[in-house]
Amino acid sequence: MPPKLPTTFLSSLPRPYTQSLLHRQSLILCSQCKTHLLPQHQRPRPTQHPVRRLTTTPFLGKKGGKQDSKRTVSHNAAKTEGLDPFDFSDYEAAIKRGHEHLKSELAKIKAGGRSAESIEGVRVKLVKEGKETVLLRDVASVVPRGRNVAVLVGEGDHVKAVMLALTNSSENLNPTSSPTDPLTILVPIPPTTKESREAAKAMASKKGEEAMLVLREARGAQRKRLRAMELGRQVGPDDARKVEKEMEKLNEKAVAEGKKMVEGCRKGLDGG
Numbered sequence: 001m002p003p004k005l006p007t008t009f010l011s012s013l014p015r016p017y018t019q020s021l022l023h024r025q026s027l028i029l030c031s032q033c034k035t036h037l038l039p040q041h042q043r044p045r046p047t048q049h050p051v052r053r054l055t056t057t058p059f060l061g062k063k064g065g066k067q068d069s070k071r072t073v074s075h076n077a078a079k080t081e082g083l084d085p086f087d088f089s090d091y092e093a094a095i096k097r098g099h100e101h102l103k104s105e106l107a108k109i110k111a112g113g114r115s116a117e118s119i120e121g122v123r124v125k126l127v128k129e130g131k132e133t134v135l136l137r138d139v140a141s142v143v144p145r146g147r148n149v150a151v152l153v154g155e156g157d158h159v160k161a162v163m164l165a166l167t168n169s170s171e172n173l174n175p176t177s178s179p180t181d182p183l184t185i186l187v188p189i190p191p192t193t194k195e196s197r198e199a200a201k202a203m204a205s206k207k208g209e210e211a212m213l214v215l216r217e218a219r220g221a222q223r224k225r226l227r228a229m230e231l232g233r234q235v236g237p238d239d240a241r242k243v244e245k246e247m248e249k250l251n252e253k254a255v256a257e258g259k260k261m262v263e264g265c266r267k268g269l270d271g272g
Contacts, residue, residue: 094218098254109207119149121135122169124139124162139153139158140162149189163185204269208261215254
């Protein structure tokens, strides 16, 4: 910046010449400091550059079709570790429980429904004024003896309660005390008649229908599990069809086994 002219020197000069020098000096200063000598309304505004904003909008690309679908299925399946669509362990366990229950129920129907298993299931009220009951098998042992069933009571105080429970049971039993052992109760099993045999066969068929219902519920639960995996894209269409076929094979085998058990019981009842 050039030095300013002294004030005494400027005052000694004529007025027009002084104004000319001041104007020239202000122009020089203005060209050098740009904005310092300009009025506020004449100063140039700073240049404003556009601000680039960040965005999270995903890039719209081309649809991938089947390849992307397969990759998505594989990715979801990888996230769900340990979930196998071909795992039928729960289904097979439910089938096994259904078969065991059916076998137990059919065993009670044999000999007109008066087998040792059916007698063991009689409820006994040990305290006369009480409401709690226990199974007969918890206080006595049941042993078949020819055309009779012997009930061996563990304690003498329970003999009367067991006798009363057998008499009032729905099995239409006629218990009697043993003449040789006060702790033994004899339950005679009458010969099977035509009417009792038909009733027993009908009961066997009913138990078989109940078992089929259990098997259908187990299959429904397995199908629901598979459907959930399909909706979650954890199994592909091809694998889903294979799982469905395996499921049907297991169901057909389970139904055939249940029907075989019922038919065997009915034939045994026909044989007297």
